[in-house]
Amino acid sequence: MTLKRLLIVAHAPSANTLAMRDAVQRGASGPDIENVAVQAIAPLAARPDDVLAANAIILGTPENLGTMSGALKDFFDRIYYPCLERTQGLPYALYIRAGHDGTGTRRAVQTIVTGLRWRAVREPLVCRGGWQDAFLGECEELGAVMAAxxxxxxI
Incomplete structure (x- = not known):
């Protein structure tokens, strides 16, 4: 069987957001997942070819000034037109580390993925407020569900 590719593009500028990204990757790489190759790439390093090779994508971003991180926005700026006609229907999930409510971040990402015509697999995971260790379990579950x-x- 051909391996399917799950791409994780997540901006992780702090220890907490890095732990969240690692939890998503850990969940997606669980022992019950047999035919999925998982690759995590920072948004500034991700290229259109990475997206074109993916069968599904998980996006992760902190809430910065009420919107997505500049790094994730840069990712979208660089992949949008090269991927626009070739990735329609790409299954995706989103997680947000939100110090406030995450509404603006969610709206900004959803506006772009709607233009790309990607398909949300589930509601965005918004980890709100002060840091909670429970966020890591939620992120691990997100990765596991997407990969499974x-x-x-x-999907």
């Missing part, structure tokens, strides 16, 4: 769904052919 991809592995089973559900």
């Amino acid at each position: 769904s991809l592995d089973a052919g559900l």
